[in-house]
Amino acid sequence: MALGLDRDALLFEFPDIHRDAVLRVEFQRTLRVPDDGKRHRLPPGFGRFPLRAVDDLDPARVPGDWIKRGGVAMPMWQAEACWLSFSSPNGYPFLLKVAAGKVNAVNGKPWDNAPDFADQDHVEVPGQPWLDGFCVSKGVVRQFVAMPLGAGYTAEEQVAGKAEHGGVQLLAHPIKAAIWEERRAAREAAICPVPFDALAIPLPPPAAAPAMAMGLAPGGSIVQEIARPREKPDAWDLLARSRCFVHLANSLAWRAITGEAPPTVPPTAADYARAGLPWFEWYADQPAKEGSSILAALKSVFALGAEKGETPLPENESFDPPEPIRLGPAAKERLDGRW
Template identity: 30%
Template sequence: FRRVHACVDNDKTHALPPSLGHFKLFNVGQPAHNLPPSILSKGGVFLSMYQREAMWMSFEPAYPKQAASHAVKISVGGVNVLTGLPQNQSVEGKQDYVVVGGVNGQKWLDGICTTPSVVRQLVAMPLGTGYTVEGQVTGKEDVGGIQIDVFEQYSSGDCHFTRNGLGSPNLNNYMSPRQLGLRHGDIVHLEYSVSYKLTLLNFHDVSPLISTISVFQSTFGKGKTLRDYNVQNGSTLALLVCFGSRLGDVPPGAHMISGIAAGGQISQKINRDPHPAWAYNTSNATRLHLTVINAAFFTQITGLPSPPSPISPQTYLQLKLPWYSLYDEQIPAANNFMVSSPLANVKSVGQMMGDDRAATGRIHSRPCGYCSYELATLRLSPCGHLFCDNCATTRLCPSCGVPVAHRLPFAAPMPVPGREDGDGVDATSLDERIIKLQASAKVGEVLSFKLETHAVAEPSGISNPEVRVENRGLM
């Protein structure tokens, strides 16, 4: 996740702006006692962004030498950034994920796809304001943040199919016989090599991508035999598992949380996946939930200084920083865009602010300054404190005691979203999720929770008329 300035929000489609460095990520399990229940219930990581600050994502496979790719579904507030559909829905034949790794993997993603090969920047705006993509598409702002679901490609190991035996080109393991042009009676040859590593892994629930075999404190190299390492009968092989961080209605504290809104336009293509969607293991997806904290509350939550404020486009020009363009004309674009895509009608922050100019005194929704059960609906004058209808009936301001001259309404009455169903987790309780969050943080791991209401659909891409994959719900 990288910092970047917000492009000018006009009719121009901009080149890729330069990066300002990484956002610092924080494990939700570390400051658990200071975080709102809505963040704790999802786990994952959080970062801090200023209002209207932009970000972009860069992708790099953890194992660059591996030929396998991953399908990565990205959602903002539960809305898929490529299709505009809820994260638990998909349309057959439409690629709703970016492919990371492999030959033509996606390098960068700067925004939501509003038209083919054009994205609008990912810009932070407070929840409850109606500016977010989630708010415009769903009419609610009860998820927030960014959700990333990773689907690992099925591994064919060292198995290869050929039509005419040794020396012939390998057939695509993920294509059907009809797609390969095979006919009844054709002979297909299977070439394979025995892998001691995969044989050992058959006894353990461990991915070959995160494990190595060690013999006599030396790594067991690919293509080597036991004789190469002088392994005798009775010798012990060690299986080393290298685990990384496991990524598996506006709630209380919503004023601390931001959602993702749409910013200026950037030219960016989503690369087409050469593999079909069924090439990925949909039964073992990994979830990372990223919460975006309003920078104004960063110190209150973490005790650390606030991050530096973003620089302006004028500063970019003064520093003569370069803008970028990807030379990827040889890579086909993904078939992810739909004419009826909800993202096509998403307004940018600038457009919405322009629409709101007539509504003077517009205030972002915040909890009542007294009861915290209701969203604020009134601003008291002259002090400016915010309260709900029920708490603004006194002659003196409940916060400062100043006599109330006027009560200025700016929103309809509404309870703080998230308080109705009690789905949140109390940080001081013995809830199993809190225990797991804190235990993971102590060993440097990140834990995300897949809430039933935030389920994600399996990747959708190239349709296959011959194969129908059974729908399997994620745990």
């Protein structure tokens, strides 16, 4: 197993399993949708967040727990949003677990290295092209929004009652090589049609320093399905796994940590919508997972801020979204277009 960086993307590689076993994970900068009681469509990506290997940073400039956990570091502004993009360049299937502050983003349970097949705690790639937030109900997620640890807003603090980990945790298992080889042989012999895992899925176009540790908190609601698994549990090679801890640093501290300027603050969702720029809608071709009761019980940043008498979300202006651009294998072509 190998874990690497390629142009600010994480690469989970399993050359000992199969040469095709490569998983790519990107953290996309995006608009923070308003937390206004509406269900918003998928916001665009504005390019990848910069990722830096912790081992390459000056140990005197980073917290001690970063050194212990390894992984990578990434800057986010307070109240900035992100989404995760998943792809397998060769179509090789992966089981991927995603957590924030060691709270599983799919089922809300505490982190466990072992997959939970009874209460789905993972996504399958290909099949799930991205993840924008915490799965709170069937077809709805609450957007990932960065908040400082210790302020009480993160999912970790609301579920576990403490600010201990922060960041994002990822764990990947590849499918068994024998299964992949069987599918490749069948496809090459034209015995079966192209399977779902060979579909090309388009992405929305991109349009111990004073480091403040950050975690992810639930923001506004986004229409997004978490696909139910297609693979059988025994299809996965559970002896082969790779993990990565993604540390989130407040962008104000990024220069002190890395010597680099952080990315600029993205535009507001309302300004983006007023400019007539596109939103997206994903049409899946498989059943969606029910939401997590644990995650559904979390208070959004806006709601919790109101209880505290605080305004943690600047520029939370609501707006009327335009007709979304439809993506996905189940999307229907529309002959009339937009007038």
